[in-house]
Amino acid sequence: MARDDNQLGSFLRSRREKVDPASAGVVDSTRRRVKGLRREELALLAGLSPSYYTRIEQGRDRNPSPEILNALAKVLRLDDTERAHLWSLAMPAPAPADHHALPAPTVRPGVLQLLRRWSDLPAFVVSPRRDVLAGTALAARINPAWGPGHNLIEFTFLDPRAPAIYPDWQEITQQAVAGLRITATARRCELDDFVAGMRERSETFRALWDSHDVYERVTGDKQLRVDGVGVLRLSFETFALTGPEGHILYVYYPPPGTDHDRMLRSLA
Numbered sequence: 001m002a003r004d005d006n007q008l009g010s011f012l013r014s015r016r017e018k019v020d021p022a023s024a025g026v027v028d029s030t031r032r033r034v035k036g037l038r039r040e041e042l043a044l045l046a047g048l049s050p051s052y053y054t055r056i057e058q059g060r061d062r063n064p065s066p067e068i069l070n071a072l073a074k075v076l077r078l079d080d081t082e083r084a085h086l087w088s089l090a091m092p093a094p095a096p097a098d099h100h101a102l103p104a105p106t107v108r109p110g111v112l113q114l115l116r117r118w119s120d121l122p123a124f125v126v127s128p129r130r131d132v133l134a135g136t137a138l139a140a141r142i143n144p145a146w147g148p149g150h151n152l153i154e155f156t157f158l159d160p161r162a163p164a165i166y167p168d169w170q171e172i173t174q175q176a177v178a179g180l181r182i183t184a185t186a187r188r189c190e191l192d193d194f195v196a197g198m199r200e201r202s203e204t205f206r207a208l209w210d211s212h213d214v215y216e217r218v219t220g221d222k223q224l225r226v227d228g229v230g231v232l233r234l235s236f237e238t239f240a241l242t243g244p245e246g247h248i249l250y251v252y253y254p255p256p257g258t259d260h261d262r263m264l265r266s267l268a
Contacts, residue, residue, distance in 0.1 A: 017035040115135060142226055233254070234252040
């Protein structure tokens with residue numbers, strides 16, 4: 001499946017289509033046939049000529065100035081995550097000189113030692129592609145996707161067990177794809193083939209990917225249905241492990257003194 005070589009334009013178009021014209025101050029007595037703002041309306045609200053903005057959205061100008069990016073972000077009402085994503089699309093990091101010299105997907109020995117000591121917590125390390133590289137035994141007991149050798153994205157969209165394990169499956173799919181898009185923007189050489197493959201294998205993934213939503217998931221809560229236990233609610237924190245590998249450490253924990261805390265202790 002063809003890749004999107006104009007991600008900046010596609011993202012701007014997706015955000016433009018989400019803006020309510022009336023709330024943006026556009027007065028239009030005609031019957032609208034497009035969602036959100038028209039190109040020329042966004043351009044004028046941002047102080048740009050319609051022809052220049054069209055060049056940006058069509059991919060004929062891929063490096064607009066910071067002033068233009070800020071003006072577009074203001075009109076489009078981008079949140080902090082969307083604004084950062086816009087900048088990363090317009091000013092991408094250089095790709096490695098050697099595509100084959102990417103870091104091997106191995107976890108540092110010190111991190112593995114920590115995981116062995118955390119026998120009472122579900123914790124695991126993932127690669128930028130969301131491959132689970134290492135984890136505690138408790139993590140795999142709670143959710144099979146959290147065991148080494150699994151991929152969080154593939155499990156969520158392709159494994160028939162996922163909707164049963166995740167009571168909030170639909171919300172999780174949206175967040176998973178929106179988070180992957182941020183990573184894919186920064187590490188395209190690692191993720192382009194994976195994303196293209198997932199778009200072919202899952203219609204749900206493809207629809208969510210094409211929505212161009214972005215989401216930076218650093219902390220939060222998750223519900224999981226565990227065999228023999230019931231629905232377990234856990235909070236989580238994420239930690240970026242310093243180094244070129246781009247590994248992320250997920251650590252889950254229950255609210256102290258709750259039934260979920262007692263359930264987790266029983267599982268451990």
